[in-house]
Amino acid sequence: DAGITQSPRHKVTETGTPVTLRCHQTENHRYMYWYRQDPGHGLRLIHYSYGVKDTDKGEVSDGYSVSRSKTEDFLLTLESATSSQTSVYFCAIRPGRSYNEQFFGPGTRLTVL
Amino acid sequence: AQTVTQSQPEMSVQEAETVTLSCTYDTSESDYYLFWYKQPPSRQMILVIRQEAYKQQNATENRFSVNFQKAAKSFSLKISDSQLGDAAMYFCAYRSARENTGFQKLVFGTGTRLLVSP
Structure with a gap:
């Protein structure tokens, strides 16, 4: 257990509405990541953070923004949700530069109607 | 760009038997990490x-072991003495050893569903 929680765990929303997903970690890890999981694609990186206020885009960042104002929280925002953003979203942490692996939160299932 | 391929969408095994899940990857880098x-x-x-690419020795964790073939870019997972609790999706993943921004991500395969029967 890497001390990662995600909220909400499930959400149903309508097209065009903004949505924010929260990832919270308790161990002050520097690196945090947001992935989405879709059938036939495995997991794909949306955005990641390498420190407070330091973020960068991943391979599927269009339509998403992130913020990290505190070490423990990494927020993912869908500015105007679309049906193509229906997915399972995973947050991950990497304990530090000496670690190569990432550890995942429990996931958030988002449905956009 | 790196890619990871898992060509077996689904595999079946009986309890106590051994099963091997396949993974191949494509990269031009020489230093990287692989995960299941x-x-x-x-x-x-x-x-x-x-598995660290610079290590020739195959990693082992209890009943799980890998066959890492760097020249062939192959990274298979062997599960010995399969148990009902092993039933799951298994994903192979690659990460560059470079620390620059843009190289942090894990690149995943599409997964293999493992079914375990009594």
Whole structure:
């Protein structure tokens, strides 16, 4: 257990509405990541953070923004949700530069109607 | 760009038997890391085993071992003495050893569903 929680765990929303997903970690890890999981694609990186206020885009960042104002929280925002953003979203942490692996939160299932 | 291919969408094994899941990857880098993650029905992503490309010795974690063939760019997972609790999706993943921004991501395969029968 890497001390990662995600909220909400499930959400149903309508097209065009903004949505924010929260990832919270308790161990002050520097690196945090947001992935989405879709059938036939495995997991794909949306955005990641390498420190407070330091973020960068991943391979599927269009339509998403992130913020990290505190070490423990990494927020993912869908500015105007679309049906193509229906997915399972995973947050991950990497304990530090000496670690190569990432550890995942429990996931958030988002449905956009 | 790196890619990871898992060509077996589904595999079946009986309890106590051994099964091997295949993974190949494509990269021009010489230093990288490879992982196998397990995703049971609970949806949690669980790290099973890791391999550093600079190490020739294959990684082993209890009943799980890998066959790492760097020249062939192959990274298969062997599960020995299969148990009902091993039933899950298994994902192979690659990460560059470079620390620059833009190289942090894990690149995943599409997964192999493992079915375990009594």
